[in-house]
Amino acid sequence: MNTEACDPAELAALREIFASRPDAAPPAGWEAVRAFEAEHGVELPEPYRTFVAEVCDGLPEGPPYYGLLPLAETPSDWGAGRPERLLAEPFPLTAAWLWEEDEEADEDEAAFEARTAPVFDHGSLLLGTDGCGMYWHLIVTGPQRGHVWQIAGEGAMPFGPESPDALMPGTPGFAGWAAHWAQGRDWFPDA
Template sequence: MDATNDASLTGDLEALQAAFPAEWREPPLGLEGVAAWEGENGARLPEPYRTFIAEVANGSSLGPPEDGGLLPLGWLPPGWPDQGDRIPGAAFPLDHAWHWEDEIDSTPDSDQRIADVYNHGSIVLGTDDELSYWLLVLTGTQRGKIWFVADVGASPYPGPEAIGFIEWVQRWQTGAGW
């Protein structure tokens, strides 16, 4: 990593530390814990999320989303729809919004694609209402971006272009567009 990226990551981590007060943070995983999770799941976490959970906090009961906070790495919120096995290292299947509720006919292919949206190429950051979920994409063209998935469809947040983890936290903190 070059000095510019180091400075940018340092600034991002300082902003994240300020956003998540120490008394609300879960203990960080450490670099070995993160590397173990990545090895088990076949995916490398994007920065600054990776360093945040390794060095600052592996989740927080205060923070985005407001209903339950930021989940620890690999956790699923109560009410998560059972769509089969989660495979964080598999290809995330979308690069643009898809509202499956608008489709007239459901096919086995579309049912599998919906399951893939829920389970492939992402981690779950949390839920707003146990009907809709925030994902951080780990693979493909949307790597490092935040997506919003619900029972009606999935879309980049805030749409049509997705933002990254630090911008998502900043939007939550300021209430801008949340």
Template sequence: MNSQSRFADRGEAFRSELDALRAAFPPEHCLPPLGWNAVRDFEREHGIVLPEPYRTLVAEICDGCPEGPADVDGLIPLAALPADWGCAQTQRVLAEPFPLTETWVWEDDTRPYEEIEPLIDEVSNHGSVVLGTDGCGMYWHLVVTGADRGRIWNISDVGAAPFGAAFGHRTEGEGFAGWVAHWAAARRSWFDMVV
């Protein structure tokens, strides 16, 4: 069964997102897709279902692309972490809900660090897959469980903030497709994305 018939019930908007992702990630620049069996195995292993259209991207289009949205490594493979990942001491638990729904700058939090450290650890390691890094401890996450499922978050050493127009960024779309569209439209740094 091809992707057109498999997703016919999702409508033209979904097919349009997939077409845009195929254009943004040409096969000659990307890693091969995992295939549906490998994606389902990953989901079973972690007790999650990846949000669309990222799920279909990894299964049918590519499993990472060095020329992708994140500045340092591009879009990293599904099961990978960036080389500079600083949270290695804690196990990532994708099935635990991502704990935030609004921006949190822990650098400005007045609570003692010992009190907020476990919460910071949850933000970095619960309920998300890491999409890539812009270096200097700045990571892009796709939330896979919790209230913000499907949204993209930027998590750094000073705080965490969601991506999308609703949060003051210069893009109309939220989620993975909006994040990729923002990058693909201008191939520019993320540092100019906040209005």
């Protein structure tokens, strides 16, 4: 997965997936992408960066279930009172973290929220929601840059890790995530 240069084959696959959708929003354009990056102190990973600038900036119906969000938006159910999103701060995880399996999960609510807040708010761009508090994030800073993660009330897990025991197997990255959706495949095949 190359997050620095846009692979023409990945971009062509993304164009094919989204160009056929009559409800796809027009691209944001390079000026809007660069303004967003300057405002947040990040450079978006490829191929998402070129996709938003040249192909599509949102899709009302999938992926995810409630649509692909435009670049600068958050889902309507994101909630008031959440901390400011800090995209330039590194995303803190490199492996799945299921809160229920955490030995410190019995700590008081404030301490737990302080430990989990960076997972929700640092180093990631919200792609959309499947509802019920399940959010898809594109990681924009940190070791997982370019990967897509699902972060929900139960925990955080990457889409497409290249291991046989992965909870959500597939091709990592935005292009792999979008292709997985377009093919109608289950996110959790063994669930």
